[in-house]
Amino acid sequence: MLSVATNEVKLLLDENISPNIVPRLWEEGIDAVPLRDRAMLRAKDHEVFAFAAKENRAVTTINESDFEKLIARMKTHPGVISIPSGGSRDEQFDYIMAAVNQLRAMGNAMAAAQDHVVAVDEHLKVARRMVRAPEVKSPPLISPVVPKRPA
Numbered sequence: 001m002l003s004v005a006t007n008e009v010k011l012l013l014d015e016n017i018s019p020n021i022v023p024r025l026w027e028e029g030i031d032a033v034p035l036r037d038r039a040m041l042r043a044k045d046h047e048v049f050a051f052a053a054k055e056n057r058a059v060t061t062i063n064e065s066d067f068e069k070l071i072a073r074m075k076t077h078p079g080v081i082s083i084p085s086g087g088s089r090d091e092q093f094d095y096i097m098a099a100v101n102q103l104r105a106m107g108n109a110m111a112a113a114q115d116h117v118v119a120v121d122e123h124l125k126v127a128r129r130m131v132r133a134p135e136v137k138s139p140p141l142i143s144p145v146v147p148k149r150p151a
Contacts, residue, residue: 007029007104007109008029008031008109008110009029009030009031009058009100009103009104009109009110009113010030010031010032010055010056010057010058010078010110011025011030011031011032011033011057011058011059011060011081011096012032012033012034012035012038012048012051012052012055012057012058012059012060013032013033013034013035013060014035014048014059014060014061014062014063015034015035015036015040015041015042016061016062016063016085017034017060017061017062017083017092017096018089018092019034019036019037020089021089021092021093021096022034024093025093025096028097028100030096030100031057032060033055033057035048038051045063045066045067045070046070049067049070049071049074049077052077052078053077053078056078056110057078058078058079058080058081058110058113058118059078059079059080059081060080060081060082060083060096060099061080061081061082061083062082062083062084062085063082064080064082064117064119067080067082067117068080068117068131071115071117071131071132072131072132074132075132076114076115076132077114077115077132078110078113078114079110079113079114079115079116079117079118080116080117080118080131081096081099081100081113081117081118081119081120082117082118082119082120083095083096083099083120084120084121084122094124095120095124096120098120098124098126099118099120099126102118102126102128103118112128115130115131115132116128116129116130116131117129117131
């Protein structure tokens with residue numbers, strides 16, 4: 001992953017998030033890009049996530065379960081911010097800001113998002129949990145036992 005300043009937040013807004021809130025996010029110092037502006041409307045989730053990972057952007061979406069299935073198979077990823085569906089533009093902005101404020105409070109916002117799903121509920125309660133492929137531990141190397149020859 002690319003290293004970023006500790007207070008920098010980079011988001012890729014899924015097509016279900018209003019692109020009209022982007023200027024407000026920019027005013028808050030958030031580097032937000034809607035899928036629409038990257039000619040990725042109707043892109044498959046794995047394509048969206050590949051693009052997000054390439055630019056080290058957390059995907060912001062209302063489709064938490066779809067992205068969770070995808071990232072559960074990845075060793076590492078830039079993160080997912082999940083907000084409630086059906087919200088107005090103002091509500092979407094508030095949900096995203098609740099997540100961003102929690103991530104910023106942790107020191108390095110993008111490092112705090114990495115390998116996590118940050119879910120915001122309708123009451124602006126934020127929950128953060130790690131979701132990624134389990135690490136496969138190699139079995140310890142055992143030296144073969146070589147029998148001693150009789151003297």
